[in-house]
Amino acid sequence: MMRTILAASLLTLAAPAGAAEIWVSNEKDDTISVIDVETLEVVRTIPTGERPRGITFSQDYSRLYICASDSDTVQVMDPETGEILHDLPSGEDPEQFVLHPNDRHLYIANEDDAVTTVVDTETRKVIAQINVGIEPEGMAVSPDGKIVITTSETTNMAHWIDTESKSIFANTLVDSRPRHAEFIKEGGELWVSSEIGGTITVFNVADQSEVAKIRFEVQGVHEDRVQPVGFEFTADEKRAFVALGPSNHVAVVNAETFEVEKYILVGRRVWHMDFSPDRSLLFTTNGVSGDVTVIDVAALEPIKTIKVGRFPWGAAARP
Amino acid sequence: MQRRFRSALIAVTAFAVLATVAPASGQIKVAVRIAYLEQQVDLPPTLSNLDPLPEDLGLAGAELGVKDNATTGSFLGHDYSLTVVTVPPGEDFLAAGRAALADSSLLVVKAPAESLTALADLPEAAGALVFNASAQDGRLRDADCRPNLFHTIVSYGMRADALAQLMSKKRWSDWALVEGSYPGDTAFAEALRTSARKFGLSISSERQWVFDADMRRNAAQEVPLFTQTLGDHDVLVVADELGDFGRYILYNTWEPRPVAGSEGVAPRAWSSVVEQWGAAQLQNRFEDMAERRMFSEDYAAWAAVRSIGEAVTRTGVAEADALRDYILSDAFELAGFKGRPMSFRTWNGQLRQPVPLVHPRALVALAPLEGFLHQRSELDTLGLDAPESACRAFGE
Numbered sequence: 225m226m227r228t229i230l231a232a233s234l235l236t237l238a239a240p241a242g243a244a245e246i247w248v249s250n251e252k253d254d255t256i257s258v259i260d261v262e263t264l265e266v267v268r269t270i271p272t273g274e275r276p277r278g279i280t281f282s283q284d285y286s287r288l289y290i291c292a293s294d295s296d297t298v299q300v301m302d303p304e305t306g307e308i309l310h311d312l313p314s315g316e317d318p319e320q321f322v323l324h325p326n327d328r329h330l331y332i333a334n335e336d337d338a339v340t341t342v343v344d345t346e347t348r349k350v351i352a353q354i355n356v357g358i359e360p361e362g363m364a365v366s367p368d369g370k371i372v373i374t375t376s377e378t379t380n381m382a383h384w385i386d387t388e389s390k391s392i393f394a395n396t397l398v399d400s401r402p403r404h405a406e407f408i409k410e411g412g413e414l415w416v417s418s419e420i421g422g423t424i425t426v427f428n429v430a431d432q433s434e435v436a437k438i439r440f441e442v443q444g445v446h447e448d449r450v451q452p453v454g455f456e457f458t459a460d461e462k463r464a465f466v467a468l469g470p471s472n473h474v475a476v477v478n479a480e481t482f483e484v485e486k487y488i489l490v491g492r493r494v495w496h497m498d499f500s501p502d503r504s505l506l507f508t509t510n511g512v513s514g515d516v517t518v519i520d521v522a523a524l525e526p527i528k529t530i531k532v533g534r535f536p537w538g539a540a541a542r543p
Numbered sequence: 544m545q546r547r548f549r550s551a552l553i554a555v556t557a558f559a560v561l562a563t564v565a566p567a568s569g570q571i572k573v574a575v576r577i578a579y580l581e582q583q584v585d586l587p588p589t590l591s592n593l594d595p596l597p598e599d600l601g602l603a604g605a606e607l608g609v610k611d612n613a614t615t616g617s618f619l620g621h622d623y624s625l626t627v628v629t630v631p632p633g634e635d636f637l638a639a640g641r642a643a644l645a646d647s648s649l650l651v652v653k654a655p656a657e658s659l660t661a662l663a664d665l666p667e668a669a670g671a672l673v674f675n676a677s678a679q680d681g682r683l684r685d686a687d688c689r690p691n692l693f694h695t696i697v698s699y700g701m702r703a704d705a706l707a708q709l710m711s712k713k714r715w716s717d718w719a720l721v722e723g724s725y726p727g728d729t730a731f732a733e734a735l736r737t738s739a740r741k742f743g744l745s746i747s748s749e750r751q752w753v754f755d756a757d758m759r760r761n762a763a764q765e766v767p768l769f770t771q772t773l774g775d776h777d778v779l780v781v782a783d784e785l786g787d788f789g790r791y792i793l794y795n796t797w798e799p800r801p802v803a804g805s806e807g808v809a810p811r812a813w814s815s816v817v818e819q820w821g822a823a824q825l826q827n828r829f830e831d832m833a834e835r836r837m838f839s840e841d842y843a844a845w846a847a848v849r850s851i852g853e854a855v856t857r858t859g860v861a862e863a864d865a866l867r868d869y870i871l872s873d874a875f876e877l878a879g880f881k882g883r884p885m886s887f888r889t890w891n892g893q894l895r896q897p898v899p900l901v902h903p904r905a906l907v908a909l910a911p912l913e914g915f916l917h918q919r920s921e922l923d924t925l926g927l928d929a930p931e932s933a934c935r936a937f938g939e
Contacts, residue, residue, distance in 0.1 A: 335824060336824060336827050336828070336831075338614055355617075357614055357615055357618065358611055358614050358615070358828075359821070359824050377821065377824075377878070378611055378614075378615075378824075378878065379611075379614055379615040379618070380615070380856070380878075381615070381618060383618070392618075395618040395619070397856065397857070399876075400876055400877075400878040400884060401821070401878045419878075420876065420878040420883070420884045421876065421884070422884075446920075446921060448883035448884060448920070448921070448922075449883065470882070
């Protein structure tokens, strides 16, 4: 008993500010689960608007932006108190977004509206709406802030948006149901995952040409069920971790050779992920099983499963 | 073989062209004209008026498909248009078909099986692509298939197989079958018998529904006595495709048994309760546009138009023969909001697709169910597989 109390108080002492956290949005619970990276336990559960999906922090981590899809708004939360400070106009059904490197403009995919909305988080005004394909979802911004990508699930394209003119300057076809996009190599390369196509397409950003197509093959799982969705790169960008949806595996991809090095078993319908701030651990959201798998990045092994809310969707690290 | 090679070539060249295309900004490079052709039929009256059939059943799906295609097309310089031709009961369907074919070689059709084959056999239809978006008859995928006739609606056989898989999984292996007397009821009942044999289930008793009394008043008196004569069974399977009497059987059976088939747990191409796999977005788009729920015929027409759109997007052409090659190639895949890519069977032109098993409030399961395996695609555990189909019109 004594030891428990002691441990508990030590925990409280260790917990304030400082302790790194992983924030997970629970789509079907209207909450965020906050996981302590040290203890790998859920330490807080915070109510949000309806159907929270994409989440991201401001650069100084003083604000959390939440796509509250069914509330048709982006909520701004104080991560210290969990209080919703205000809502941002977001267009209908915001699903995913990226924060521009200027720390001010949010580019939001409006899934039901075939529109990408640009919101100024300071003036809280919509500054542009860009028509894109049907069911926009994946969002990415180049490190120099010049290009934003929106992928549209039913149109099967990556739309290349010039952030200066807020207009599309190129459209590239990818395989069915593109879900997620990321820039690497200082903005020189773009990766786009296609859920139903079962591939990742790699583009050379300079001329939007296709460099490679990555395919996946999980033993014992029919190829139709191997569906790449979210992915993240290690700090040195040598490896990508790719969530493969209902195949319940995360692929480890060599980002130089585009070969798959390993498949790691995680929870059911793995969707998105984020690293701990020191990049030693990877946290994947597993929608159907309602949990988060923690992967040891060096060992490439799952080390723990953490129960969160119903249908965890997005993940974001807070140092 | 030659055909396959040609389609692969088309796919590759098309990609090379399209991948570098800048936004079209108003410049139309490909015009895609689709005709939606409907033969209206007089349906017999049903006992209940609770669920009237929408007048735009099917058509609304085609319209949504064109909207979806047009958005994609706007980035590629592809323009889509839809002409709607509706033929009232008793009027000359084939004349309307000829007129539609003079204008477009891409047809989405809602018509009975015999009209579909007659249309596909017209000399004017020789180079056309006709999509059957309503007729579930097995024979159109079998001996009566046509090389220019594709099917986006599921067949009676695919639905029956989906139900049989669920029943196998639940171990409800002893069925009692009650069928209505309309042609659709007979066809679905026959498909159910075939599926029961295929999956090793048994039908221990069968009855025809012959009542002409108004079941809205006396189902509680009549149905227990009627179903008492069925003897022991695990599940009561109903073939009532018009929704005439099946609804009065639930909860009025002599034995406390689940009901499946046209009522209860029903296999359908689509239902408004499908919400996973991104389907909520499709349902929302449809409801915003049509101001009603989306049904199987809407889905089939949507899938037909989207198949055309997908082929045009990937090949950059609108000619029916090139689109046919692409649609039958390995490169074709349609994201149909049912969890896995859909494609066309090269032996009979049927769109292979999962079949939701639903009740009015939720999805029960999605067929193919886990454990039903196939050497090519698990989706081919539903409906006529290549060795079973007598269709030879597609060749190889």
